[in-house]
Amino acid sequence: RSLGLTLHRGWFRDLLIGSAVGFATLVVAVAIAATAGGLNFSINDLQVASFGRSLLGSATLLFVAALAEEAAFRGYPLQTLTRARLALLGVLLTSLPFGFVHLSNPNVAVGFTFINTSLAGIWLAIAYLRARSLWLPLGVHWSWNWALGWFFGLPISGINLVSHPLLNATDSGPAWLTGGSYGIEGGLACTIALVLFTLF
Helix, strand or coil: CCCCCCCCCCHHHHHHHHHHHHHHHHHHHHHHHHHCCCEEEEECCCCHHHHHHHHHHHHHHHHHHHHHHHHHHHHHHHHHHHHCCCHHHHHHHHHHHHHHHHHHCCCCCCCHHHHHHHHHHHHHHHHHHHHCCCHHHHHHHHHHHHHHHHHCCCCECCECCCCCCCEEEEECCCHHHHCHHHCHHHCHHHHHHHHHHHHC
C-alpha cells in the first residue's frame, strides 16, 4: 500500500495506458532516428519456439526490473513527499538520482545518459502524479524497456539483455542522435521523445 501498488479500481487500466504510452514514446524516438538515417531494421529469423520464449522471458524479466526501480524511485520517497505537498521537490530528489545510478552502466554516452535518464525520471514521476497510482509509471517503464530490447533489438541502458529480439537493429549514427553502443537512450532522438511525452 505504501508503494501505491494496491489493486484499486482502475489499476489494470492504468497499467495498460502506461504500457501504451511507454511503447508509443519509444516508437517516436526510433522514428526520429530512423528518419534521419541513423537506425535501420530487419526482421529476425526466429523459430516459433524461440520467438515465444524470447517474448515471454524478456517481458517477465523487464517487468520485474521496472517494478524494482519504480518501487525505489517513484514508490515511498516520491509519494511521501507528495503527501507532504512537496511534489516538485519529490520529483527532483527522485529523478536526479535515477539519472546518476545509470552512469555506471556500460557504454555510457557522456552527457546524454544523465540528461535522458533524469528526464525519464521526471516523465515517470509525472505519470505517478497524474494517476496517484504506481501502476501507470510501471506500465510506462516496463513497456519502454521491453520495446527497446525485444521489439526493436536495441540496448537497454547500454546492456544487450534480449538474445532473440523481433527486429535486428543497425545503428549508422551519428551517436549524438542514436546513442551509439549505449542505445537510443543515449541520444538526442530520445531527448525529443521524452520531452514530448512528458508534456503529453
